[in-house]
Amino acid sequence: MLKSTLKASILFVLLAVTAYLAFYYAPIERTMGIIQKIFYLHVSSALSSFVAFSVCFYANLRYVFTRQAKSDWLGVSAAEVGLAFIFVVLITGPIWAHPVWGIWWTWSPRLTLTFVLGLLYVSYLLLRSMIEEPDKRALFSAVFGIFAFLDVPLVYFSIRWWRDQHPTPVIMGGPGSGLEPRMRVSYLLMWGALTGLLILLMNARYKLEALRASVEELRREAEVQ
Amino acid sequence: MALLSNTAVLLGKELRTEFRSRELLTTTVVFVLLIFMIFSITFHPTTTESQQFGPGLLWVAFLFAASLMLQPCFLREQANDTLSALRLSVSDPFAIFFAKLTANTFFLLLTELLMLPFFAGFFNVRVFAVLPQLIVVFFLGSLGIAIPGTAFSAICAQARMRELMLPLLLLPVLTPILIATTEVTAALLQPEPSMNFAGLAIITGFDVVFLTALWLFGEYLLEE
Numbered sequence: 524m525l526k527s528t529l530k531a532s533i534l535f536v537l538l539a540v541t542a543y544l545a546f547y548y549a550p551i552e553r554t555m556g557i558i559q560k561i562f563y564l565h566v567s568s569a570l571s572s573f574v575a576f577s578v579c580f581y582a583n584l585r586y587v588f589t590r591q592a593k594s595d596w597l598g599v600s601a602a603e604v605g606l607a608f609i610f611v612v613l614i615t616g617p618i619w620a621h622p623v624w625g626i627w628w629t630w631s632p633r634l635t636l637t638f639v640l641g642l643l644y645v646s647y648l649l650l651r652s653m654i655e656e657p658d659k660r661a662l663f664s665a666v667f668g669i670f671a672f673l674d675v676p677l678v679y680f681s682i683r684w685w686r687d688q689h690p691t692p693v694i695m696g697g698p699g700s701g702l703e704p705r706m707r708v709s710y711l712l713m714w715g716a717l718t719g720l721l722i723l724l725m726n727a728r729y730k731l732e733a734l735r736a737s738v739e740e741l742r743r744e745a746e747v748q
Numbered sequence: 749m750a751l752l753s754n755t756a757v758l759l760g761k762e763l764r765t766e767f768r769s770r771e772l773l774t775t776t777v778v779f780v781l782l783i784f785m786i787f788s789i790t791f792h793p794t795t796t797e798s799q800q801f802g803p804g805l806l807w808v809a810f811l812f813a814a815s816l817m818l819q820p821c822f823l824r825e826q827a828n829d830t831l832s833a834l835r836l837s838v839s840d841p842f843a844i845f846f847a848k849l850t851a852n853t854f855f856l857l858l859t860e861l862l863m864l865p866f867f868a869g870f871f872n873v874r875v876f877a878v879l880p881q882l883i884v885v886f887f888l889g890s891l892g893i894a895i896p897g898t899a900f901s902a903i904c905a906q907a908r909m910r911e912l913m914l915p916l917l918l919l920p921v922l923t924p925i926l927i928a929t930t931e932v933t934a935a936l937l938q939p940e941p942s943m944n945f946a947g948l949a950i951i952t953g954f955d956v957v958f959l960t961a962l963w964l965f966g967e968y969l970l971e972e
Contacts, residue, residue: 587968635923642920649916653907663903666965667917670896673961674921681924681950 527727534719541713549709561619567714568611569637571721575605576644576672578725583668586661592736595661598668599651600728602644604721609641632682639678643671657739751846754838758847765824766855772820776813776859783809784863784870798871803933806867807926811893814856815915818897821848822905831970841967849891849898849962856890857883878936881943885936888951889929895958896921902969924954 545563552559582598585591616634617627628634647668654660702710766772787805791797798805825831834844864882868875875882900917904910932947 587965639920639923646917646920650903650907650913653909653913655908659906662968662971663906666968667900667903669965670899670921670958670961673957674924677924677950677954677957680953681927684946684950 530723534716534723537716537719541709541716544709545713549706550703555623558619558622561615563710563713564717565612565615565619567710567717568608568615570714571717572605572608572612572640574718575601575608575721575725576640576675579605579644579647579668580672583665583672586665587669590658590662592657592661593733595665596729596732596736597725598661598665599648599732600725602647602668603728604724606641606644606648607724608717608721609637609644612637613641632679635682636675636679640675643674647671657736751840751843754840754843755846755850758834758838758843759850762847762851763854766851772817772855773859773862776817776855777862779816780809780813780859780863781866783812784866788870793871795872799873799937802867802871802873803937804930805871806933807889807930809863810856810860810889811919811922811926812915813859814852814890814893814897815918817855817859818852818894818901818918819904819911819914821852821898821901823901823910826905835970841970842963844970845898845902845962845966848901849894852894852898853887853890856894857886860886860890873937875937878941881936881941882933885929885932885948885951888948888955889925892925892929892951892954892958893918893922895955895962899958899962899966899969902966924950928954 541563545560549560549563551557552562579598579601582594582601586594586598616637620629621627647664650667651660651664654663784805787793787801791801793801822831825834835841838844861883864875867873897914897918900914900921904913904917907913928947928950932944932951935942935944935947
């Protein structure tokens with residue numbers, strides 16, 4: 524208990540420091556102005572959600588081959604936390620887009636991909652809630668999770684080819700792109716802090732799922748007796 | 749070889765079951781006609797507009813029809829308690845999926861071809877000059893719908909609210925198929941038709957990826 528409180532406090536301080544850096548240390552962007560500050564949260568959350576969904580895919584594969592309940596717990600934890608981060612992306616995106624592009628939403632490839640990604644994992648969680656039997660739930664949702672993850676590159680390629688009109692990536696986008704050094708430091712730190720948050724949340728969710736599984740098992744034993 | 753002969757026998761069973769009652773084909777054909785009508789009533793498209801939105805409408809109709817058509821695929825086995833018998837009768841469980849997805853692709857393709865003249869007539873689209881190319885797109889697209897569709901049908905047969913779950917699982921996964929088939933069909937239905945090979949490559953890639961995934965992981969969906 525003390526240990527987790529300590530971890531959470533450290534993370535809180537880290538998040539506060541990165542927020543300070545993003546607002547005061549990193550310079551204000553020339554054309555977009557202050558609204559560009561949302562970039563630090565928006566892009567870092569997107570990257571963190573991809574990390575979470577990759578963990579979910581790994582856990583799904585692991586479950587299919589090893590059948591350990593632990594992998595199932597990891598899968599559901601990663602999917603839920605990843606979805607939380609995707610919601611942050613989908614909320615901060617329009618807030619950023621409205622003053623800059625003049626619209627809340629556009630069906631550009633990256634936005635469509637994020638949206639579909641969110642829907643895929645909402646379906647994953649819904650499916651879990653619809654299957655009663657724990658082993659079956661774990662196995663079927665793992666197979667669906669694998670299918671969903673394999674779909675992501677296909678969605679990406681199809682929309683990229685369909686409407687290749689989005690702005691070229693600013694980060695890792697080739698020559699001429701790139702962040703101002705102070706922006707880069709703030710951005711990387713923010714991503715680090717959010718990844719810390721991701722791990723903390725996933726860990727808490729994993730423990731909750733383990734507890735839930737043991738409660739379920741106890742209840743079943745009580746019913747048998 | 750055992751896979752192919754098992755599949756052939758099971759495919760024969762699927763086709764016989766359907767052609768005895770023709771339940772699936774009748775319902776989906778009526779359903780697609782309904783979607784055509786609903787589209788025309790709600791949007792009042794002019795001729796140019798229907799040519800512009802036609803390919804999208806066509807694939808939306810096919811996709812919805814497919815999510816209906818794929819429901820009973822495994823449910824029927826469960827209702828009659830025949831899934832265990834099926835599993836015992838084949839050496840490779842993939843044969844069950846292979847037979848079912850071939851049958852589903854065939855039924856979907858048949859529905860699509862039956863609906864094409866209606867589509868052409870209702871929306872003033874010329875289809876017959878590009879019929880062979882359209883059949884290729886319809887085939888690859890239907891295969892792409894049927895592969896994850898058959899897998900998810902096996903999943904949903906064991907879930908609560910199964911009728912609601914199948915479209916929820918299937919439609920987001922089919923986003924690439926919907927985009928690519930619509931674009932390829934649109935290019936074919938232009939006044940000067942052209943084959944969009946990039947789109948065709950995406951559809952084929954989708955088919956290959958998910959067929960491989962089904963081959964690798966499908967058997968787990970048939971476990972008791």
